[in-house]
Amino acid sequence: MKTCPECYTEYADTMDECPVDSTMLKVIEKDPLVGTHLANRYEILSVIGRGGMGVVYKARQEIMDRLMAIKMLHSHMVAEPESVKRFFREAKTVSQVKHHHVVTLYDFNISPQGQPYIVMDYLEGKSLKHVVKEGGILTFERADHIFKQVCEGLAAAHVLDVVHRDMKPENIVISRQADDSDWVTLVDFGLSKLKDERGAEVASITRIGDVCGSPPYMSPEQCLSSRVVDPRSDIYGLAVVIYEALSNKLPFNVKSAIEMLDSHLYAAPIAFNLALPELKPCTELTHVLNKALQKDPDKRHQTMEEFGSELHEALMRDSLKLRTLRHRAEVASLHGRYTDTGSQRVVALSQDPLSPEILDGINFLAKQAQLEYNVRPASASANLLPAQIDASSAGAKVAKTSNPPANPNNVSRGKHRGKREVAPQAEEHEEYIFQNCPYCDTPVQENVHFCLQCRRHLPSPQEVAKLRTVQGRHSLPKKARGEGPISADTRARLAANRTMHLIRLQESLKVVLAILIVYATYVGMQNPAVIEAVQKLAGSFNLEVQIK
Template structure:
């Protein structure tokens, strides 16, 4: 350990909070970075080389408790055992003269995933998968060495300030390690170890944990990255813990535009019984990748095109070569009329989103929305939404075709090429293409088809809209 004292003159430097200039294991403390219930983290620089470092120090009142000192030492041994490029690197460890243990880590210039989500919002599908994949690599390395992290969450992942996106997994303070790592077993405790927001059911039940416990944590984190929220949220920890034990996670696709197949992936990762989960974090990522790849293959879908138009406007002509017609109109409206039309258009988009349709793109006065799938019942549901939107200032068209979906607004395929299928539009009417009408007619025989036709007819649908291209 260091040959330094904590005498009368050093009280301010080596008190409960270390002061700037305190010398610890060859490093000079610069300032406090963070302090939690277990310990504090400081930024420091090597006294000789000037290299920055982070020093974690156990709180003085906890350092007097043998079991907590042993757990802190276990954290040091864990970091020494799991050296990996995606895990924060341990540099050294020491004990202050007053008995407080500490260890020195590499300094990470960056921000936590928690901070990134707060400033940026939810991640795109590809960014979320890449992020989860990188964390899975770190966890796989830890699992191979007999270490279960037990606290996988956004706060424990650092995104480095670097040209390429680089992540580091940190904080192994509550990790479960094999006796081969610690050499001597650490006494078990009845205290819950982990974070209520992401704790697996077996942790809450004080049952044995294994790699599938981190599968649960990574599943919670992937949900968080994709939606910007946690799967289980409540005003108190007890309710959140009860949800982890008993409540199914919300469907991802009901919250954000992602492939519905991801719903099953998350549901499996967050299974209450760990035996029902993926066997490893790598298997979870592979399952998620497969679900996305399958969704991105062209598949039948239902499109709804929405155009804001003046009620008295003439028929809106279309061109075979125009991808997004009607983006601008030269009609003169006063400010009140413009505001009213904008409100009508925004309300229509909100209603379509509430009905489960995803917006592929939108302009100031037009939008293309998709309902994933083209089963008869799905097409009938889109037609019902169209009929409910009927308004003299709105012109609507519904069609069925193939589209490949990526993340959110990322869609490709024939259904996106409006010039190939968009019929003439009339304010206050819904144009239903023959393909959409035929699909709806299959709902449950002729009776269901007639019902769908009546619903469309009530909305002023054209009986035989002219297709620009067959």
């Protein structure tokens, strides 16, 4: 019998490669517990996986005829009291967390051979690691659904002061439940620690100086000591998992576990929007992950609920940005397939014909962009572009005009007697002379007769000839004042100019007001009525005022 070292699936001896992940199979001896009964209740069916601490078996509960998962500690680790204590701590921890996104624990005991074991739900699904490996990086919409459930499960554990401490893609199992094909269940709380009701740590399951966890996903405080972690360490580890699931890369580019631990402690993570070129617009998610990956726990999100809320908002906003950019690229690609072959709008097909629905959508986009097409003889096959010639040779049908233009020689000359006859000019193939838009300097795609940036029609050679001439060269009409996009520097300069004008106006008003006050005082002092009124007011307060 052979097994895959990645997914631990067992295969026949005739197979050499795992059909799931293309990993070379290894020959193993049949596990002695497979086919036996445990505690007269569980029939061991097969091995699900092997880890550093134990083996996970697929079993069937005979009384209820229900599939279960049994995790049993390695026999060579039974002699270590700390390992046994850590194993049963997992059982107690998981049994206290009651949540639909946390694996359910049903039983735990010691086998007749002296090996501790726990009985849990059997999950018919795949880990997040295998999902990303098989299907590629997650879309933002799918990631929002998956990690929302992860945050809910961890938040429920944190309420009971339970810290997972080993957040990694392998411990996030995705299965199908009812109508949800991405149902999340958190497993392997074997490295968690528990606090009692008084807040004091109960019987630490790790020895002083131990470092527990997976190096790529460990928090800085976890790299230093396993006794000082709190729920904010799970936030750090989950942020690394999200980073990897959406970019297939880690925040630190290192080659060894020691370098990874050192990077967690001292190096700055690579910004998420720099991991892949297509993620450059994702500034919202970059901000959230940068905050969650802070070295100081006090600078991170303080609760899993806070992190989950900000993560959801960032994924939704950046998802909208990516969809908008993809839509613009698709529109530009569709416009680039337009060409002129007659009096009707047609599409130059390259290989596969387009459906009527897509053609209707293209025509709608063309009307929205106000494309202008010139009428040409349908019989002039020499005017076809290379893409159209290839399409016609491949069997693509190009629309033809129903009414070809009339021959000018057949037109009656009775109405043109006494006038000079104009010989019909041979129609030339119309080519656009611009590589960049003459209005906004944006690169122009081939066979597109308008600018996708400013939505202006590009002048034809005939239209260029009609433009005004300056110093012997063609010059396009100047853009009107305020037309087109305004840069940030221009906006700042305009705002500064407005501020200066307001300051000068304010100073002028102050001078005018001061002059008016002085003038009013002078006029009042020359008026006898005003002088008399002032003397009466001063006399009421026994003041002697002498006005000279």
